[in-house]
Amino acid sequence: MEKPKIFYIALGSNKGDKFKNLQTAVTAIYERIGNIKLISKVYKSPAFGFESEDFFNCCLVLDSYLKPQEVLGGLLKIETDLGRTRSGIKGYEARIIDLDIIFAEDAIIDTETLKVPHPEMEKRRFVLLPLNDIASKVIHPKLETSVSVLLDECEDDSVLEPIKIWLKNPSKQYDFSKFNYIAIEGNIGAGKTSLATKMAYDFNAKLILERFADNPFLPKFYEDANRYAFSLEMSFLADRYQQISDDLSQLDLFKDVIISDYYVIKSLIFSKITLGGDEFSLYRKLFYLMYKDIKKPELYIYLYQNTERLQQNIRKRGRTYEQNIADDYLEKINAGYLDFLKTQNDFDVKIIDVSNRDFVENREDYLWVLKKLCES
CATH class of the missing domain: 3.40.50.300 (P-loop containing nucleotide triphosphate hydrolases)
Structure with missing residues (x-):
């Protein structure tokens, strides 16, 4: 039996009960896609690239037997089930939940629907800071640089505030x-x-x-x-x-x-x-x-x-x-x-x-x- 693949997933929400949205998404990921090994702290961060309410962001480590495209399909289905609708307008917008694959082990994927590592993640502090909590030594397969170094070198000066409530890992039940x-x-x-x-x-x-x-x-x-x-x-x-x-x-x-x-x-x-x-x-x-x-x-x-x-x-x-x-x-x-x-x-x-x-x-x-x- 083959081993599961390791995925690093970023989660964000800035509409409604943001913490609840993240927890619901975490539970759905566990139930549908794979085992959750680690969850970062939750950080409050300003909207990136547009004017809107602050986001709650976090990252998690996921073991899954699914292929990367299947994991993406599962994440998109969870977004839809949680009420996210895409307007079709180019650019950023507020959303109930946003789920992205940041890394899929050391794979480099470039298709019309899936790009891994996630494009420009090294420029976004709201991705790098929670990712650093759980994967500081993981190497970006294109840039050949660790997450901790990418965080140190990131020019994004956004101020992130850690939330003092931890998300529950469903596997602990x-x-x-x-x-x-x-x-x-x-x-x-x-x-x-x-x-x-x-x-x-x-x-x-x-x-x-x-x-x-x-x-x-x-x-x-x-x-x-x-x-x-x-x-x-x-x-x-x-x-x-x-x-x-x-x-x-x-x-x-x-x-x-x-x-x-x-x-x-x-x-x-x-x-x-x-x-x-x-x-x-x-x-x-x-x-x-x-x-x-x-x-x-x-x-x-x-x-x-x-x-x-x-x-x-x-x-x-x-x-x-x-x-x-x-x-x-x-x-x-x-x-x-x-x-x-x-x-x-x-x-x-x-x-x-x-x-x-x-x-x-x-x-x-x-x-x-x-x-x-x-x-x-």
């Missing part, structure tokens, strides 16, 4: 910092890796991803399950135990939480399905010898998806060795997880039905999942 370790599991194709990755970016987490693709027995198992089941499950158990032990023991002082897309308990769930009789009895003994020494997650998330949706996801991601997985096998995995989770008491469990949700492509669905995870 979801607090996962109270957990040291969160494990996300689900059936094949449920989206556990995607969710773990998105949450890790959004909540400053150390990300642990299962190394399943390196397992040489997995393609063989899908071709001949009876022959390779025990070898597969033992290799998975050894690898999961080693990886999770190593990764959980390595502290990262710069991360708030650890998030993994698997937990060793999946070894027991899958082996109960793939192994029979004496093989499973032996496997279970070995599993619990290892399991007693493994750190338990404070929050365990199980993503449930129905079989039809799982098969759609499996076909979509296109792994050759997965294309012939039977419905019955997926149903047994779901049943095995749900039966186990009903009886365990080692950690807090959240079972989320995402059969009708697409939290990868639809931000509204992703925020719905986060809300479910934070419910008591």
Whole structure:
């Protein structure tokens, strides 16, 4: 899964309840476009280039999986929804809300509808001062100069006054910092890796991803399950135990939480399905010898998806060795997880039905999942 891109957005308002307009826009940006990492102070500044009421201005740092043109489209839609109308008259005018892309990482974009970096932003103190709050060391990709230097060299002598009220960052409503370790599991194709990755970016987490693709027995198992089941499950158990032990023991002082897309308990769930009789009895003994020494997650998330949706996801991601997985096998995995989770008491469990949700492509669905995870 690709990383989100970093955007620097400038916001301004000089009509109506200006602070409320900014807060409403910030919330809409978070809900529709991406995760807000930082928000600057709000500054009162005189109108630039025309006579009008003072503006309230700020800037924010945005992580988004959208392309720059899509981000622009989202910002324009928010402006319209907040009541901005464009008169068509050339030049500056008062507005309820004004949203501009200042930087899109180090991209240089010059199209009819989008120009990045924002033209002449280096001449506008009402952009540079709040931008300096959150991105002082960011380099202008055309001018090859940092924001702090551009601010020092700016000839605009406008006097800006900081407002003593801070805008609220909507991302702060979801607090996962109270957990040291969160494990996300689900059936094949449920989206556990995607969710773990998105949450890790959004909540400053150390990300642990299962190394399943390196397992040489997995393609063989899908071709001949009876022959390779025990070898597969033992290799998975050894690898999961080693990886999770190593990764959980390595502290990262710069991360708030650890998030993994698997937990060793999946070894027991899958082996109960793939192994029979004496093989499973032996496997279970070995599993619990290892399991007693493994750190338990404070929050365990199980993503449930129905079989039809799982098969759609499996076909979509296109792994050759997965294309012939039977419905019955997926149903047994779901049943095995749900039966186990009903009886365990080692950690807090959240079972989320995402059969009708697409939290990868639809931000509204992703925020719905986060809300479910934070419910008591």
